[in-house]
Amino acid sequence: MKFCGNCGKELMEGALFCTGCGNRIGASEKNCLIKVVRLKKVFGCAIPFDVLIDGVLVGSLSNGKSLDYYVTQGSHVVTLRAIEKDNNLNIMFNETNKNVQIEFCVKLGVLTGTPDIKNVTYF
Numbered sequence: 001m002k003f004c005g006n007c008g009k010e011l012m013e014g015a016l017f018c019t020g021c022g023n024r025i026g027a028s029e030k031n032c033l034i035k036v037v038r039l040k041k042v043f044g045c046a047i048p049f050d051v052l053i054d055g056v057l058v059g060s061l062s063n064g065k066s067l068d069y070y071v072t073q074g075s076h077v078v079t080l081r082a083i084e085k086d087n088n089l090n091i092m093f094n095e096t097n098k099n100v101q102i103e104f105c106v107k108l109g110v111l112t113g114t115p116d117i118k119n120v121t122y123f
């Protein structure tokens with residue numbers, strides 16, 4: 001059973017709008033997946049990368065690890081943070097693009113390393 005995230009009214013199965021408050025369900029629900037995957041690499045494997053979504057730290061990825069984070073539809077900023085450089089990605093979610101996988105690996109820099117985005121794929 002699902003409930004409106006805005007007013008708490010019980011929702012019909014598959015409802016797009018809440019009959020209580022008119023809230024658009026798909027747009028307010030955190031049903032869009034951001035999957036961030038750190039590809040395995042031998043060099044630079046000890047460098048940690050923090051992952052921020054809309055400026056909020058959601059985790060740190062070590063070599064070969066991934067994390068899942070759910071957001072609402074609309075535009076979100078995914079930041080991969082390393083000591084030398086931040087990498088920002090604008091990800092847009094809508095009714096047809098609800099899940100995204102971001103793959104990155106380490107690109108060795110002068111002092112440590114920077115995140116190198118390899119693929120951004122909706123699935």
Ligand SMILES: [Zn+2]
Pocket residue numbers: 004005006007008009018019020021022023
């Ligand atoms: Zn409602």
